[in-house]
Amino acid sequence: MAEHYSSFNRGNTRWFLQRITAVFLIGVLAFHFMLLHFVNHAAEITFLGTQARMSQVGYFGTMIAFLVTATFHGVNGVYNALINQGLEGTQKQAVKWVLVVASLVLVAQGSRTALYMAGIIA
Amino acid sequence: MSQSYDRGTVEDFGRWKEFSAGMWAWIFHKFTGWVLVGYLFTHIAVLSTATQGATTYTQTIRGLEALAIVRVLEVGLLAVAVFHILNGVRLLFVDLGVGLEAQDKSFYASLVLSGAIVVASVPTFVSGAF
Numbered sequence: 001m002a003e004h005y006s007s008f009n010r011g012n013t014r015w016f017l018q019r020i021t022a023v024f025l026i027g028v029l030a031f032h033f034m035l036l037h038f039v040n041h042a043a044e045i046t047f048l049g050t051q052a053r054m055s056q057v058g059y060f061g062t063m064i065a066f067l068v069t070a071t072f073h074g075v076n077g078v079y080n081a082l083i084n085q086g087l088e089g090t091q092k093q094a095v096k097w098v099l100v101v102a103s104l105v106l107v108a109q110g111s112r113t114a115l116y117m118a119g120i121i122a
Numbered sequence: 123m124s125q126s127y128d129r130g131t132v133e134d135f136g137r138w139k140e141f142s143a144g145m146w147a148w149i150f151h152k153f154t155g156w157v158l159v160g161y162l163f164t165h166i167a168v169l170s171t172a173t174q175g176a177t178t179y180t181q182t183i184r185g186l187e188a189l190a191i192v193r194v195l196e197v198g199l200l201a202v203a204v205f206h207i208l209n210g211v212r213l214l215f216v217d218l219g220v221g222l223e224a225q226d227k228s229f230y231a232s233l234v235l236s237g238a239i240v241v242a243s244v245p246t247f248v249s250g251a252f
Contacts, residue, residue, distance in 0.1 A: 007152065017160035019217060022210050024137075029203060042196070043187035043250060067166075074159030081152055102163075109166055116172045122176065 007077070014076055021073040028066045034043040047117075054118040067110040075103045143226035147209055154206040184218060193251040200247065201240045208232040 008015040040049065053059050079099055087095060102104055115121045141149075147223050171182040209232045215221050221228060 006148070006213075019214060022214060026207050026210060027206060033200065034204065037196075037200075038246060041246070041249070043184065045180070045183045045187075045235045047172065047179045050172070050179070051176075070162055074155070074162055078159055081155070105161060106166055109170060113166065113170050113172050117169075 007010040014080060018073060018076055018080070021076075024056045024065070024069050028062065029070075030113055032066065049120075050117050051119050054114060060114065060118055063114060064111060068107055071103050071106050075099045097110070136145075143229045147212070147229040147232075150205060151209050153215070154202040157199075157202045158206060169194060181248075190248075190251045193248045197244055197247050198242065200243055201236060204239050205236040208236055229244070 008018060019116060036045070054063065080094055083092065112121075168182065168186070169179075170231070189247040209229065212225065212228045212232055216225055
């Protein structure tokens with residue numbers, strides 16, 4: 001049997017949230033790839049097509065949830081990987097806040113873009 | 123139940139011949155995770171052209187998709203995403219204590235299945251670019 005390796009300490013909140021967001025992302029990331037590469041080809045994407053999809057409340061909500069969970073899962077993964085590599089003290093605090101700000105900027109910009117795509121702001 | 127192992131220093135890559143399947147799974151999952159989070163920021167940056175108007179958005183997406191290198195990179199992104207998803211499912215089962223005895227085999231299965239899905243997807247991803 002192979003040993004089990006992880007960058008996370010099992011049982012803590014960051015570990016738990018990483019698993020919960022993973023379950024959601026497994027389905028939504030696969031759906032995203034299928035829809036935008038196989039059902040609609042990426043090379044044929046137009047603003048009107050994007051707007052038609054984003055105008056549906058369910059799709060819009062799913063994409064916002066996708067943005068938020070993917071940002072959390074990605075940034076939380078990076079943070080834990082760095083802690084696992086020995087990050088601590090002031091550096092750990094600095095990295096944490098840089099990642100928090102980067103996440104907030106990404107979610108804000110992604111949400112703003114989604115509103116433009118849905119035609120809610122123009 | 124949680125157990126910890128002394129895995130040594132992963133940065134000492136000269137030890138790579140000693141790495142077990144679990145170590146390779148950890149390295150690949152970490153690498154694909156870094157690629158995906160990097161891509162997420164790039165993806166939102168590109169999609170943000172939607173705030174500059176419909177024409178700018180459509181031309182940007184179509185201009186990028188017309189480049190063969192972008193299509194090749196997209197195949198790479200698919201490979202990274204599929205492996206991260208499949209190995210992620212494996213990790214969830216491992217954390218639930220399911221299939222612990224076969225976790226090396228499930229890692230190999232993740233690799234083989236990722237390869238098969240990517241190879242099968244290549245025609246769709248590169249269609250019209252070459």
